[in-house]
Amino acid sequence: MNSIPEKTIGRLSLYRRLLNRLRAEDKTHLYSYELATLAGGTPARVRRDLMAIGYNGNPAHGYEVEGLIESLGHFLDTPQGQPVVLVGIGNLGRAILSFFTGRRPRLYIVAAFDSDPAKVNRVIHGCRCYPMQELPETVRGKGITVGIICVPAGEAQPVAEQLAAAGVRGILNFAPVRLHLPGNIYVEDMDMTMALEKVAYFAARKPNNVPGK
Amino acid sequence: MNSIPEKTIGRLSLYRRLLNRLRAEDKTHLYSYELATLAGGTPARVRRDLMAIGYNGNPAHGYEVEGLIESLGHFLDTPQGQPVVLVGIGNLGRAILSFFTGRRPRLYIVAAFDSDPAKVNRVIHGCRCYPMQELPETVRGKGITVGIICVPAGEAQPVAEQLAAAGVRGILNFAPVRLHLPGNIYVEDMDMTMALEKVAYFAARKPNNVPGK
């Protein structure tokens, strides 16, 4: 069976963001090559990606911005929205709170947790912060499915297990370690150290060694 | 010709980090399956990755931790080290400064820049901060090849062009836009919004739709 490539999911989310910006500029239609330029890619890949959501363009005007956004929403979002929790209110955790809290309607951080008593029971960047003890009841009580981990590397595995035990189904992990969880929990690693070393590697080699992406 | 897969580069950096931790625990040898468990992957992939650096293990004892670390360093690092600049001392920029400044010997942030006069001419998390005007001479003067972009989305393209013009060869980009630069400049995007939406997507689907990674 032909299922949707994992990378396509990420790009669909990117397309939607770009389209929302275009809509705000009153653009009503666009071609695959325009979206490809904005998203960084080829027109063929854009068309292939859009096949996944079953939205059809038109050879004369391309894709209708409004309809495509709606179609992407239908594909990517759940009707009831998806609240998110964050664990670890340190330097990075606070930056992320400032960015994601109260921004998107369907994907927003509803609570943050930390083991340090000095950091909890207050509001940071508009987000309520609680001690770790309250994590299970919050996650279970609100039916939260997504967690963000911003704790030190050594704490990431136990925190991930607590999240999984509480019912979270997907984790965005900023700690530079690989998590070992049951296979039905989706983990996406944001390993900045790895990314920076990769950049440094290619920055130091000759142009012909630099992949086009 | 068989060149090294791009993903292998990132994993080699991860292997090194894991090995450094093992060395600190006085482990002298390990097998591919052990490294695979730590890094999250298969033993075959670990062995295939290590083929790239030409370090040979031994069927009886596996890989020698010390020698492998050295070999990885030889492959990944440049002899002279690679200083890094960061642009955009906002919420995220400061978090990254706190994490990367003065940490690794070969890859460290030596200067940060911002267009806001209120944020410059001081030291944040141990890193000196300068106004944007001084970026070209700093980058050129110190032969800096790597830049990190932490400015708002709308400013990322012009900032990227300034970095490229000053001589930077690789960019780690945290702004949620795709940069358009000459093909000899390597760009790695850290798009947290995309990552979070991907997690949310898979968290909301059934287990059998969750890729194993």
Next chain:
DNA sequence: TTAACATTGTGAAATAAATCACAACTAATT
């Protein structure tokens, strides 16, 4: 109405990456 044009949707081909599977090897044991 018809021809010209640029784009879509997609089967087929190409490329990239992961995995399989096994001969070759090393050290420990008999």
Next chain:
DNA sequence: AATTAGTTGTGATTTATTTCACAATGTTAA
């Protein structure tokens, strides 16, 4: 010295993803 056990290195294969390339299509203009 021969045997066993368990791992490495890698050719071959499989799977994932991207790109090619072209018939089908909607629109515009003659």
